[in-house]
Amino acid sequence: MSVTNYVVLAALLFSIGASAVLLRRNAIIVFMGVELMLNATNLALVTFARIHGNLVGQVLAFFVMVVAAAEVVVGLAIIVSIYRTRRSASVDDANLLKDVREPA
Amino acid sequence: MIAEFIAPTVSWGPLAPVVVVLLAAVVGVLLEAFVPARFRRVAQVTLSLAAVVGALVALALAWSTVKSTGGYDVLSGSFVLDGPALVAQAIILVIALLSVLVMADRTASDEDAFAPMVSAAPGSDYEKIATTRGMAQTEVYPLVLFATGGMMIFGSTGDLLTLFVALEVLSLPLYLLSGMARRRRLQSQEASLKYFLLGAFASAFFIFGIALVYGATGTLRYSEIATAVATPTGTEGLLLLGAVLILVGLFFKVGAVPFHMWTPDVYQGAPTPITGFMAAGTKVAAFAAMLRVLYVMLAGLGWDLTVVLWTVAIATMLVGTVAGLVQTDIKRLLAYSSIAHAGFVLTGVAALDKQGPSSVLFYLLAYGLATVGAFAIISIVRERSASGGVSGEATALSQWAGLGRTHPVVAVTFLLFLLSFAGIPLTAGFVGKFAVFSAAVHGGAWPLALIGVLASAAAAFFYVKVIVLMFFPASEPTQASTDAEPAAAAGTGTATLLQTAPARVVTTTVVRPNGLATVSIAVCAVLTVVLGIFPGGVLDAISQVAAYLP
Numbered sequence: 001m002s003v004t005n006y007v008v009l010a011a012l013l014f015s016i017g018a019s020a021v022l023l024r025r026n027a028i029i030v031f032m033g034v035e036l037m038l039n040a041t042n043l044a045l046v047t048f049a050r051i052h053g054n055l056v057g058q059v060l061a062f063f064v065m066v067v068a069a070a071e072v073v074v075g076l077a078i079i080v081s082i083y084r085t086r087r088s089a090s091v092d093d094a095n096l097l098k099d100v101r102e103p104a
Numbered sequence: 105m106i107a108e109f110i111a112p113t114v115s116w117g118p119l120a121p122v123v124v125v126l127l128a129a130v131v132g133v134l135l136e137a138f139v140p141a142r143f144r145r146v147a148q149v150t151l152s153l154a155a156v157v158g159a160l161v162a163l164a165l166a167w168s169t170v171k172s173t174g175g176y177d178v179l180s181g182s183f184v185l186d187g188p189a190l191v192a193q194a195i196i197l198v199i200a201l202l203s204v205l206v207m208a209d210r211t212a213s214d215e216d217a218f219a220p221m222v223s224a225a226p227g228s229d230y231e232k233i234a235t236t237r238g239m240a241q242t243e244v245y246p247l248v249l250f251a252t253g254g255m256m257i258f259g260s261t262g263d264l265l266t267l268f269v270a271l272e273v274l275s276l277p278l279y280l281l282s283g284m285a286r287r288r289r290l291q292s293q294e295a296s297l298k299y300f301l302l303g304a305f306a307s308a309f310f311i312f313g314i315a316l317v318y319g320a321t322g323t324l325r326y327s328e329i330a331t332a333v334a335t336p337t338g339t340e341g342l343l344l345l346g347a348v349l350i351l352v353g354l355f356f357k358v359g360a361v362p363f364h365m366w367t368p369d370v371y372q373g374a375p376t377p378i379t380g381f382m383a384a385g386t387k388v389a390a391f392a393a394m395l396r397v398l399y400v401m402l403a404g405l406g407w408d409l410t411v412v413l414w415t416v417a418i419a420t421m422l423v424g425t426v427a428g429l430v431q432t433d434i435k436r437l438l439a440y441s442s443i444a445h446a447g448f449v450l451t452g453v454a455a456l457d458k459q460g461p462s463s464v465l466f467y468l469l470a471y472g473l474a475t476v477g478a479f480a481i482i483s484i485v486r487e488r489s490a491s492g493g494v495s496g497e498a499t500a501l502s503q504w505a506g507l508g509r510t511h512p513v514v515a516v517t518f519l520l521f522l523l524s525f526a527g528i529p530l531t532a533g534f535v536g537k538f539a540v541f542s543a544a545v546h547g548g549a550w551p552l553a554l555i556g557v558l559a560s561a562a563a564a565f566f567y568v569k570v571i572v573l574m575f576f577p578a579s580e581p582t583q584a585s586t587d588a589e590p591a592a593a594a595g596t597g598t599a600t601l602l603q604t605a606p607a608r609v610v611t612t613t614v615v616r617p618n619g620l621a622t623v624s625i626a627v628c629a630v631l632t633v634v635l636g637i638f639p640g641g642v643l644d645a646i647s648q649v650a651a652y653l654p
Contacts, residue, residue: 007319014312021305030301037308044315052322057315060265060324064311067272071304074276078283078300082293084225091301094294097369099427099436 006047013040027079027089031072038068118166118176118185121159121193122260126253128155132246141239148245149208155249156201159256163194175653181262181325184396187649188461189260192392195465196259196385199472200252202624203381206480207244209621213494217375217483218244218284219292226289241284247277248381255385259392264314264324264350267393271310271353274389275303278382282374287496295373302366303356310353316346326401333404347402348412354397357390358446361419368427371439376497379435380479383442384472391449391468395461398453400652406456413454417552420447421559428566432501434482437566438475441525444563445471451556452540457547462650464543466643467536470524470635474533477628478521480621481514488613498612501573508575511614515574517629522571524632526564532635539643 017040020033042061049057083089116123128151139147166185170176175186185193210216218241221234254274261267283296318324320343321332333343352363359367371379402409424444431437449471452464485507487498498504508515524533537560544553617625635642 010315014308017308018305021301027297027301031304034301034304034308037305038311041308041312041315044312045318048315048319048322051319054322056322056324057318060268060314060318063265063269067269070272070276074279075300075304078279078293078296081223081225081283082297085290085293091297094297096291096294097298097373099368099431 003047003051007044010040010044010047013037013043025090025092027082027091030091031075031079035068035072038064112179115176115178118178119183120162121166121197122183122253122256124159124162125155125197125249125256128152128158129246129249129253132249133243136243136246144242145208145240148242149204152204152208152245152249153201156197156204156252160194160197160201163190163197166190171649174651177262177653181327182266183257184260184262184653186653187646187651188392188395188465190649191465191646192259192388192468193256195388195469195472196252196255198469199381199384199388199476200248202473202476202480202628203377203385204245204248205620205624206377206380206476206483207248209617209619209624211484211618211621212616213486215286216240217286217377219286219289222284226293244281244284247281251277251281251382252385255389258389259396261393261396262326264317264326264329267397268307268311268314270393271307271357274386275307275357278378278386279303281378282370282382284378285373285375288373291373292375293373295370298366299370299374306353306356306363309349310356313346313349313351313353316342316349318346320346326396329401330403333402344405344408347405347409350397351394351409351412354390354394355416358387358394358449359443360416360446360450361423361443362416364420364423364443364446367443368431368436368439371442372433372435372499376435376479376483380476383438383479384468384475387442387446387449388465388468388472391453391464394453395464396652398456399461410454410456413450414549414552417447417450417454418555420444420450421556422447425559425563425566428563429569431566434499434501434504434570435479437501437570438478438482438525441563441566442471442475444559445525448537448540448556448560451544451549451552454552455540455544455547455549457543457549458650459539459543459546459647461652462643462647463536463539465646465650466639467540469642470532470536470632473628473631473635474521474524474531477625477632478518478525480625480628481518481521484615484617484621485511485514486613486615487610490609494613494615498610501570503610503612504570505573505577507612507614510612514614517625519571519574520629520632522567524636526567527560528564530633530636532632532639535636535639535643 014037017033017036021030024030042064045057045061079089132148132151135147170187170190177184220239222241224231224234251274254270257270258274279296279300282299283293285292320339321329323329356363421444424440424447428437428440449464449467452460485498486494487496488494524531527533527537541553541556
């Protein structure tokens with residue numbers, strides 16, 4: 001099996017993650033979409049590292065994992081604090097900030 | 105077969121500014137644990153200011169070497185301290201210094217802009233107890249230092265790995281900081297959520313772009329990518345797509361159209377001193393990184409990326425200007441103004457001319473000073489209820505009517521920043537605009553410069569609108585406007601709170617800063633004028649070191 005298949009798979013996973021971010025309403029699921037995108041990137045990085053025969057891509061994949069973990073810490077803190085205030089984690093409910101015209 | 109471990113040689117000198125800031129941030133976290141609550145705030149503020157000043161001194165020490173040798177190449181090229189990197193770091197540190205002063209100011213009301221206990225749900229008993237006990241969330245200062253450190257690294261990286269890590273180090277603290285406002289906490293939390301989700305989304309595209317560039321070239325080092333770009337191998341499609349995705353991540357950070365959606369919401373919801381800090385600092389860092397990516401790494405792709413850069417620059421200028429015209433909230437208005445400014449800076453970037461970096465950096469300095477100053481003033485213009493209690497910021501544009509008569513000094517200073525935003529001569533903003541537009545013309549991008557001049561003329565209209573409102577209000581300044589939008593103003597989205605909010609009479613007042621913010625505003629104002637009248641020295645100094653280390 002050709003290694004390029006893995007790149008295609010990574011692109012597919014990335015697209016699924018991006019779709020989840022754009023289509024789902026629950027902030028947690030949206031966030032999971034982002035995580036899927038990051039992991040798709042890891043797959044692509046490891047595949048490219050194999051193609052090029054160097055370890056740079058694998059090293060970067062480790063950094064992506066660490067960053068993803070840090071992002072989870074910050075992200076869940078924000079989502080939980082919003083949930084405790086509103087009793088809802090839906091991104092549609094967070095709608096206080098928007099362009100408003102001058103009240104007539 | 106385990107190779108013998110060879111310890112890398114690190115030259116700490118050029119790293120010192122970044123190390124000082126990040127080390128101080130770590131020490132700040134420890135202070136939270138070991139210093140008694142009463143002294144914590146003083147300790148944190150002192151530490152932050154000392155760290156930023158120390159880093160500036162370290163940069164000043166590196167200046168002469170950078171000027172004569174062209175710069176340092178640290179950790180075999182992962183970190184670069186050349187002229188543009190040094191200037192960007194200096195600008196970021198100046199912005200951080202002025203912003204920390206504004207954040208530390210508790211004003212005459214003895215309250216800073218941050219919630220006493222961010223983890224307590226708004227309206228809960230826990231929050232009330234925290235407020236009455238006068239607790240303070242002093243973690244703000246280490247977070248700001250971490251963000252500052254990330255910003256400094258972001259514009260000084262020599263490879264994509266460091267660029268990615270720096271992006272996250274600067275972003276993650278800012279996500280948290282935008283959710284820490286003392287008042288209108290629902291808006292603040294919402295700003296934080298939006299900034300975080302969209303920021304994480306953008307950084308996912310950014311890292312995928314890095315993966316594709318790595319796939320096309322087999323390396324993450326800028327210099328090696330630049331060599332690979334110059335030699336065709338049949339993977340140009342992958343490379344171009346990767347380059348565009350990396351640019352998407354950077355466009356998001358600077359708030360360029362169509363990646364600007366978060367900007368007005370986050371600028372409005374975040375605590376005002378933080379808004380000033382991130383509006384100025386993030387832009388400097390992201391443009392410094394963008395310049396390096398375009399001028400060093402992708403220099404060979406310039407022609408292919410011109411379409412992208414031109415489209416984004418034009419769209420950013422137009423959307424920022426047009427949307428800014430209809431805003432009724434002063435923080436939102438400045439957010440759209442910052443989008444328009446991102447467009448103006450992009451004309452200097454898209455010129456791909458050797459004047460580009462120095463003109464962009466000067467523009468960012470001028471913009472940063474005016475931004476920190478303007479948001480500092482917004483943070484002291486407050487609402488006052490009929491009973492005399494000073495509450496949150498008066499951000500509705502209508503509440504600013506007649507400020508020129510009631511508080512002339514504040515209004516005139518704000519006028520100065522607005523004139524600098526608008527690019528009126530004798531302010532730093534004018535010199536910056538002139539520099540980027542002439543770089544665009546010099547680089548053959550004269551249509552961009554033309555659109556830029558027209559857009560800045562149109563943008564001047566909404567600054568003038570605010571000025572007219574402040575000094576020549578249509579009605580007499582009996583601004584006893586009944587609170588028409590209690591839900592939005594108080595940030596209380598829940599139905600119960602909305603019913604209990606009475607129709608109250610609110611006037612606009614200016615709280616007296618306790619000195620720190622006054623210093624910050626005064627420095628911003630003086631520098632804005634000085635750089636507008638005598639820009640020569642700074643412009644020369646920046647252009648003397650404007651060459652990138654290859």
